[in-house]
Structures are given as C-alpha cells and as structure tokens.
Amino acid sequence: MRARQLIDGASFGPDALRTIGKSLRCGLGEIAGNFGDDPTEIDPARIKLANAILLIASEDSMDAEVLRKAALQRMALDWRNEGSPQ
Numbered sequence: 001m002r003a004r005q006l007i008d009g010a011s012f013g014p015d016a017l018r019t020i021g022k023s024l025r026c027g028l029g030e031i032a033g034n035f036g037d038d039p040t041e042i043d044p045a046r047i048k049l050a051n052a053i054l055l056i057a058s059e060d061s062m063d064a065e066v067l068r069k070a071a072l073q074r075m076a077l078d079w080r081n082e083g084s085p086q
Helices: 002-008 014-034 039-056 064-083
Strands: none
16 A cells, blocks of 8 residues: 555654554544445545544644544645635
C-alpha cells in the first residue's frame, strides 16, 4: 500500500509514527465506504489521507483521534477546493 509507505518513510520518531499509523488505519476505515471497490478511486483516497496526516502531524503528535479528525477535515477541504470552479 503506497499510503502506508508514505507514513513509514516519514521522518518521525517511533511514538509519533505509531500514532500516525493508527490515525491512517482509523481514517481509512472511516472513509472506505465512500469509494466502493474501485482501486482507481480507493488508492488516490488513501494517498490523500496519508498526505493530509503527514501535513498535520508533528513529532509531538500523540493523540491519534485528534490527528485523524484533523486529517479528514483537511482532506474534505482539499476535495471541495479541487472541485470548485476557478
């Protein structure tokens, strides 16, 4: 899974990486139903979520729930902005 590779390759300590990984797993579980079974839709969503988590995360990230919620909000805003007329 490319999203997991993004997280594993990030420059964070082991505690922060565990929190980030948990946020990714929980976030993926929450959005999985929105993308059906089509890998061409699922994989980009996973990558967007991983990137959103990495943008928000810091070395002090210790609350996976807070990180997950913030990343999902960021992801939703990014998607809304991508679909907006320019």
